[in-house]
Amino acid sequence: MPTPVELPKLGNTVEECLLAGWRKRRGEPVQEGEVLADIETDKTSFELTSPAAGMLLETFFEAGALIPVFTTVCVIGAAGESVEEFRPAAGGSGPGGAGPLPSAASPLPRGPGAAAPRFAKATTGDTPPPGTSSAAAPSGPLSPRARRFGREHGFHPDVVAGSGPGGRVLEADLRALLQATRRAAATGVGAGPGSAAGRGGMAGEGRQAAAPGEGLSLVRRTIARRLRASLGSTAQYTLHGSANAGPLLAVRQRLKASPDTAGISIGDLVVFCTIQALLEVPDLNA
Incomplete structure (x- = not known):
């Protein structure tokens, strides 16, 4: 019988982890306790090991994906066994590809009478921007960090271009859109859904500026955030001393x-x- 491998929850505040890279490929034999992948949280890094011996039948996510905890990331079993019952969501991509994340995220809290937000995948120059087509924009789930960012900044846009797997809206997407909106307000340039800023700056060359912390690991981003919080909440002084040498x-x-x-x-x-x-x-x- 196939054995699903879930992403464990490493702490009360950990809601999702970054798949840093795979150590094993689909179809390769694995031993019990052998390292399958490297995982990062916002505090630490760890190795995901196999709970059983067999063959790595399927991997549901690509390296670089943000994955909610308790999600099945791969399946161990014997050759020829079916893995469809363990796939995180229906309609995933082909073997070895990054399957879509479960749509377990709830929408951002909004004020009374406000319309529910829509979250669209990134568009290209050949695709009409969200809101201009007669068809409804495709929906994508919010990551837990994106929901928290929206609450902390009171930022609830109608359309967000999700750059995560399956159109998932990440914290970096909301941060980039918030900065683009502020720049547009300062310069008087519109940042509607049809513009690069309105699409979260995720449409190829339309992107104007990278989000702060982009390219850094979760651990490094956490260190930077806490150092900044420490700098702003404590008294800064320098103590000098000297001695006759x-x-x-x-x-x-x-x-x-x-x-x-x-x-x-x-x-x-x-x-x-x-x-x-x-x-x-x-x-x-x-």
């Missing part, structure tokens, strides 16, 4: 005169003085 330099000159001690450097002397100070005042070694 004249006697230390004099000792160094005497040591250089002897071939046996000529190799002793200023750094060695500083370390020696530090050790002596800690021996005399052990409370400093805390």
